[in-house]
Amino acid sequence: MKRKTILLSHGGGGKHTRQLIEEHFLPAFSNSMLEKLGDSAVFKINGKNIAFTTDTFVVKPLFFPGGDIGDLAVYGTVNDLAVMGARPLHLSTGFVIEEGLTFETLDRVITSMNEASKKAGINIVTGDTKVVERGGADGIFINTSGIGVIEDGLMSDEPISPGDRIILNGTLGDHGIAVLSARGELPLESNIVSDAAPLNKIIFPLLEKFPGKVRFMRDATRGGFATVLNEICEGENFGITVTQRDIPVREDVHAVCELLGFDPLYVANEGKVVIIIDGDVADDALEMLRSQPLGENSAIVGEITPDNPGRAILKTMIGGGRILDMMIGDQLPRIC
């Protein structure tokens, strides 16, 4: 039966989001750039490859351990550029504010956006503000759009192929669980903080040291790591194998997920990038990433395989193999 109305899961980043895009947006807006479904659109201006991306943030609550909607809005868009190999240049910001919001709250958010912009090395160069009546929106929603410039030669020209390895720059699930804790929904005390961070600060040193070796990157936000793996191999003639014991997850995040019935592989992150890299340099790249503040807990977590084309397989702790599907439903709404 075809659904008649929008569900929360249509914004969750998993299967329903994909259906929404493929069945409603793509047929209408059909053009080759949009159809690539990358983290950014890429086009040439005066011979330079430009990346352009947009993201709206509706996280609830506005403030949570390790971050708030302001720095999330900056890092989210900076990261969507950076994973395309584009150096983030300028951001726009569009606010929807609910009437009655205090200036104190607004100023906290603005200050946080400013600090995040400095850390990421970008400027917010244009903006827009709309106000809706009480009850017409929930506090603040922030859209950021961003422009970046792609330098030739940094990313690999070769497609992903068997033998490539998969690197993660740290622990999974911290962001989602930190937001849950701010909602008072954790069954235990925790020190878990969001991993929100400007990934360009770790991505470009890597690309500069290993030019032409990184085949693909994507930040593991809504839908989590497992959904990214599916996006990578869907419809391709290669498969993916990742090894559970190698995937970094904090012990307390693991414990909370166990208690609440979540799988950390599907929980949203805001400072984690999945890197597909030439197998020949994977160990050296790992060492280099581990020497950086945003990559201390980096790990090689898997590889591209000729087997299981189109599928992502998790080698479990007990040695079995489990298919990692795209996220279905939306386990944690309004996480970014």
Add this chain to the structure above:
Amino acid sequence: MKRKTILLSHGGGGKHTRQLIEEHFLPAFSNSMLEKLGDSAVFKINGKNIAFTTDTFVVKPLFFPGGDIGDLAVYGTVNDLAVMGARPLHLSTGFVIEEGLTFETLDRVITSMNEASKKAGINIVTGDTKVVERGGADGIFINTSGIGVIEDGLMSDEPISPGDRIILNGTLGDHGIAVLSARGELPLESNIVSDAAPLNKIIFPLLEKFPGKVRFMRDATRGGFATVLNEICEGENFGITVTQRDIPVREDVHAVCELLGFDPLYVANEGKVVIIIDGDVADDALEMLRSQPLGENSAIVGEITPDNPGRAILKTMIGGGRILDMMIGDQLPRIC
């Protein structure tokens, strides 16, 4: 007394919006591009001047005579680029959707965005969708951001100065009143429809025919025509005089405004541009504009004067002079 909370008027485009920007956003995000407060930020990429702009649309209701939130979202951003002399190239779109919205409604909006994109000659190349729970937002909010390319020589390099004339490409207030009519708030039957339109289709023929002659353009959206005039002359050593009898306003719009206590000079438009042009070519430009579908009712409505520096003066029907201040408060919330 300093206000502690956000009012609807902070999103109205008038004095409160200006205060919000000047007292909260600019101090935090201070950079030279943002401080220009243009309709778009302008910067160079590889030697080309690029314009970048953003706008969020929260119009209520979503559908109204002559348009809907979809085409509004496309034209609004296309127009913000075009008035900077930038040919609109690509748009991004970010949706916030309330859980429970019907796909029928969403598809109507998407179809409308697609048709508007074709009319404007742009592509929507990247997007994002968030869903919030019932009551967390009001139907759909749409952000569009846009990139355009500025060709050298089309806009004047000279600053606005006395002797320049002011052209409007048609009647004022149609959009605001059309939205009110869709809210069922009109005291009489009317055929008033929104003027929402892609202004690039009238702006570029004008710039190409009169290169270097247009000093400044701005679309008269929130805050209306009078607020644009104030933005033009504020702090400058010239003044503005406009003549009431020359300003095109539909009779029925005039009648509705009289009944409801609105001033059409402050009502939002979505297809009207204020053009400051070299006085020597103003008459020829007017003729050319009138020959275009989007400019049939164009008029020369005033001029830049050495008198009354920093002020916009309206010469009324009865021959008096009235200072046109920036809009205070927000007479028509959620109009775009």
